Amino acid sequence: MSAEAKTSLFQFTEFWDGRSGISFGVEGLLMSEESEFQRVEVVKTDVFGNLMLLDGLVMLTERDEFVYHEMIAHPALGLHPNPKRVLVIGGGDGGTVREVVKHGSVEHVDLVEIDGLVVEASKRHFPTVASAFDHPKLGLKIEDGLAFVKNAAPGSYDVILVDSTDPVGFAEGLFGRAFYEDCVRALGPDGILVSQTESPFDERFQSQIQAAHRTLGTLFPHVALYLASIPTYPMGTWSFVMASKTRRPAEDFDEAEAERRLAPFADGLKYYRAPLHRAAFTLPAFVNRLF
Ligand code: AG3
Secondary structure (H helix, E strand, C coil): CCHHHHCCCEEEEEEEECCEEEEEEEEEEEEEEECCCCEEEEEEECCCCEEEEECCEEEEECCCHHHHHHHHHHHHHHHCCCCCEEEEEECCCCHHHHHHCCCCCCCEEEEEECCHHHHHHHHHHCCCCCCCCCCCCEEEEECCHHHHHHHCCCCCEEEEEEECCCCCHHHHHHHCHHHHHHHHHHEEEEEEEEEECCCCCCHHHHHHHHHHHHHHHHHCCEEEEEEEECCCCCCCEEEEEEEECCCCCCCCCCHHHHHHHHCCCHHHCCCCCCCHHHHHCCCCHHHHCCC
């Protein structure tokens, strides 16, 4: 095969800063629809499988979605003494709840996604991500996550996972104090909150990561950042913030206990494993200096 034949006809690039960004070889456009909230697009790529874009930002690819979804869900579920009730805000593709329902202790998970078109797009084009939508433990609600948490009964969840888009536009409130205060109230005594917080490498978001960390630090006794490597997100290194009412995110993690909990499904995990938990909280110097 000639070099030309291997080159795809179209490229899609998510520009990170200036004209630099990650570029995908596009083999076809599978969907492009406008919802009340955003443009939802799915393209077939050459190397990363199907790719979902919201307003032109990469949300997930079939090839590397496992990193994000395992890493937003399992660290908190491994740390909490007995996670039974879980709330996922955003995450309409279903990848996060797919991971949550693997835990035997979990009795119910509510998924609150503002945009029903994201759920539709995932069901149509990402069957392995959308695989838990019919799960008996799942309650799917197409509504605003901010209002949902504001109205949630006090202490009604053990773990809240915020699987949002970038902190711009309608998702901005999910990084703000009022929302975090509502989360504290909605969480039980050992409650844990995890939110995706963009790339620490990306100067556009550094001050927002710092602000989220600072705000959560006034509301929870323990707050820590952890990292995962996500090839298709801007700058490749991704951060999550964990805020916890009792257990310290890294120090109080019981690796042997986590091994026991993960055992029934550990073979299916591709990124998270119990010995990785503490390592993820061990930050490179440039990230450590942000706090
Ligand atoms: N949610 C976080 C994606 C943020 C990516 N940002 C970007 N590409 N600029 C992902 C949804 C997966 N459940």
